[in-house]
Amino acid sequence: MEFAEFAARASEMEGEPADLATVALVRDLFRDAGDDLPVVVRFAQGRVFPAWDSTTLDIGPRLLHEAIARAAGTNVTADDVEDELADIGEIGSVAESYEFGGQRGLAAFAGGTDGLTVAEVDETLREVAAADGEGSEDRKLSALFGLFNRCSPEEAKFLARLVLSEMRIGVGEGTVRDAIAEAFLAEADSEDGGADSAAEADEEEASADEEADESDEDEDEGPTMRATDDELAAVERALQVSNDYGMVATVARDGGESGLAEVRLDVGRPVQAMLAQAGTVTDALDEWEAAAVETKFDGARVQVHYDEAADEVSLYSRNMDDVTDPLPEVVEFVEAHVEESVILDGEVVAIDEEGDPLPFQEILRRFRRKHDVSRMREEVRVELRAFDCLHADGEDLLDAPLTVRHERLTDVLGGTGAVSELLVSADADEIAAFEERALEAGHEGIMLKNPDSAYSPGNRGKNWLKRKPDVETLDLVVTGAEWGEGRRAKFLGTFLLSARADDGYETIGKVATGITDEKLAELTELLEPEIRAEEGQEVDLRPSVVFEVGYEEIQRSPTYTSGYALRFPRFVSVREDKDPEDADSLERVERLADGQ
Numbered sequence: 001m002e003f004a005e006f007a008a009r010a011s012e013m014e015g016e017p018a019d020l021a022t023v024a025l026v027r028d029l030f031r032d033a034g035d036d037l038p039v040v041v042r043f044a045q046g047r048v049f050p051a052w053d054s055t056t057l058d059i060g061p062r063l064l065h066e067a068i069a070r071a072a073g074t075n076v077t078a079d080d081v082e083d084e085l086a087d088i089g090e091i092g093s094v095a096e097s098y099e100f101g102g103q104r105g106l107a108a109f110a111g112g113t114d115g116l117t118v119a120e121v122d123e124t125l126r127e128v129a130a131a132d133g134e135g136s137e138d139r140k141l142s143a144l145f146g147l148f149n150r151c152s153p154e155e156a157k158f159l160a161r162l163v164l165s166e167m168r169i170g171v172g173e174g175t176v177r178d179a180i181a182e183a184f185l186a187e188a189d190s191e192d193g194g195a196d197s198a199a200e201a202d203e204e205e206a207s208a209d210e211e212a213d214e215s216d217e218d219e220d221e222g223p224t225m226r227a228t229d230d231e232l233a234a235v236e237r238a239l240q241v242s243n244d245y246g247m248v249a250t251v252a253r254d255g256g257e258s259g260l261a262e263v264r265l266d267v268g269r270p271v272q273a274m275l276a277q278a279g280t281v282t283d284a285l286d287e288w289e290a291a292a293v294e295t296k297f298d299g300a301r302v303q304v305h306y307d308e309a310a311d312e313v314s315l316y317s318r319n320m321d322d323v324t325d326p327l328p329e330v331v332e333f334v335e336a337h338v339e340e341s342v343i344l345d346g347e348v349v350a351i352d353e354e355g356d357p358l359p360f361q362e363i364l365r366r367f368r369r370k371h372d373v374s375r376m377r378e379e380v381r382v383e384l385r386a387f388d389c390l391h392a393d394g395e396d397l398l399d400a401p402l403t404v405r406h407e408r409l410t411d412v413l414g415g416t417g418a419v420s421e422l423l424v425s426a427d428a429d430e431i432a433a434f435e436e437r438a439l440e441a442g443h444e445g446i447m448l449k450n451p452d453s454a455y456s457p458g459n460r461g462k463n464w465l466k467r468k469p470d471v472e473t474l475d476l477v478v479t480g481a482e483w484g485e486g487r488r489a490k491f492l493g494t495f496l497l498s499a500r501a502d503d504g505y506e507t508i509g510k511v512a513t514g515i516t517d518e519k520l521a522e523l524t525e526l527l528e529p530e531i532r533a534e535e536g537q538e539v540d541l542r543p544s545v546v547f548e549v550g551y552e553e554i555q556r557s558p559t560y561t562s563g564y565a566l567r568f569p570r571f572v573s574v575r576e577d578k579d580p581e582d583a584d585s586l587e588r589v590e591r592l593a594d595g596q
């Protein structure tokens with residue numbers, strides 16, 4: 001597929017406010033993508049690499065601005081691009097405002113562009129990502145310049161956004177899932193028309209009638225969803241297991257629902273973590289006959305993969321980032337004790353000399369660290385606490401009950417002390433005693449889990465409840481900041497916080513207290529590359545960093561776009577283990593405000 005075609009379709013999606021119509025546009029794009037399907041699926045989400053792959057393009061805004069400036073002609077500089085950005089506020093529209101080589105070249109006279117394909121863009125961006133060592137910045141710059149130089153303004157708009165992983169065309173994960181089902185499963189139903197039994201044929205007819213009725217009703221609202229719940233669930237499951245949207249789309253197209261059912265866990269490819277809701281012992285015992293109770297360790301989530309054939313350990317964070325290198329002790333522990341191929345879920349905790357838990361912030365000093373790992377290893381000791389087993393010795397265990405998975409975990413790590421203790425109990429007093437012991441030992445609280453439940457990746461369902469006695473904190477995205485004054489003029493000082501909303505982020509407050517000078521310097525270093533625009537002391541930041549923030553109360557307030565404000569907000573930590581998509585939602589803020 002030509003990149004110009006992709007860009008034209010993306011433009012159409014950008015201009016389409018209705019979700020259903022967007023799904024239909026994405027569906028058609030996928031159907032027309034041919035051999036480029038996996039790439040087109042990823043590009044539509046603003047990705048070059050699959051979600052499970054932590055490879056990044058590693059292209060900072062300045063490099064991108066340089067490449068755009070160079071392609072835009074001799075009279076444009078990177079500073080000009082930045083000035084435009086400050087005015088227009090979004091890099092895609094800035095890139096679109098220039099005339100590039102693709103327009104000036106011969107192809108433009110023939111009424112087309114220069115035939116750049118999505119495959120070429122993909123290949124070049126992958127080369128850019130792989131560029132390393134001496135001269136790599138120059139190589140990246142010239143590869144990017146080469147691409148922009150072949151772009152029409154519309155192509156340049158989406159190329160610039162792709163480079164920064166922000167497509168802004170309203171195509172989220174749910175849209176892609178629905179579009180895959182509509183493109184390749186719903187279509188197959190109506191095309192082959194052959195149901196296996198008369199009863200199924202009747203059923204199909206009945207649902208076809210229903211669909212026809214619905215489409216009559218919805219005539220003015222554009223095309224209706226045609227995938228069934230089962231078809232959507234088949235795509236969803238394959239996505240959760242693989243985190244590879246491009247691959248899942250291809251399997252759906254070539255193998256249909258039965259092909260999707262065959263998608264398995266792969267040791268070495270991370271799975272989305274199952275998540276918890278807040279809940280109480282009463283909630284748990286009302287729902288289930290008994291609760292599986294565990295300590296809630298105050299550390300960072302880690303997924304452990306051991307591939308026996310390759311004798312290789314890999315570790316992943318909650319967001320599927322590769323954290324193998326920063327945690328050599330965990331690697332050594334797994335190498336020493338695990339003998340079969342496994343995928344385990346757990347928490348890595350920091351501990352003091354006596355083996356007692358240290359606060360969460362300590363573990364973050366080790367997580368994602370690229371330099372000085374051995375020095376940090378001396379300073380902060382970490383250990384694994386495993387609580388789940390997703391795969392063992394060739395067998396996927398996602399659908400096995402929790403208690404069975406925990407038994408497998410005990411078999412795998414037996415006798416090491418790294419397995420979380422699991423109490424299955426229907427007795428509220430016994431659970432209370434367990435909780436008291438956990439808190440006395442310095443842990444954060446307890447987890448209450450449904451003993452019969454399957455492991456549902458990426459799901460914040462009702463089968464895992466977390467119970468923490470401490471006051472709640474919020475994990476909020478930093479979307480802006482202000483340069484400090486006087487002694488602190490070189491540092492970003494006041495940080496604008498936002499909650500996740502359906503469509504972007506809504507501001508909810510500013511935090512400036514609880515931060516030492518040393519921390520301010522660190523935060524400035526972390527946030528400076530994310531600056532999108534500046535005016536006076538205020539900067540607008542690309543949503544990328546998440547702060548954990550304490551507060552006294554949530555109040556209704558017209559000051560911020562969320563309609564809420566935090567009273568006495570205080571900085572607790574940078575949630576390095578969270579991406580903006582994992583930050584707290586406006587819905588949670590509303591619930592907390594209602595419950596005060």
Ligand SMILES: Nc1ncnc2c1ncn2[C@@H]1O[C@H](COP(=O)(O)OP(=O)(O)OP(=O)(O)O)[C@@H](O)[C@H]1O
Binds near residue numbers: 387420
């Ligand atoms: N025994 C355990 N079982 C499951 N999760 C545990 C356990 N001990 C600690 N945890 C941690 O608790 C988290 C569950 O809470 P949740 O899904 O809300 O994630 P979170 O947003 O990181 O929560 P929090 O900020 O409370 O740690 C898990 O992601 C995991 O990191």
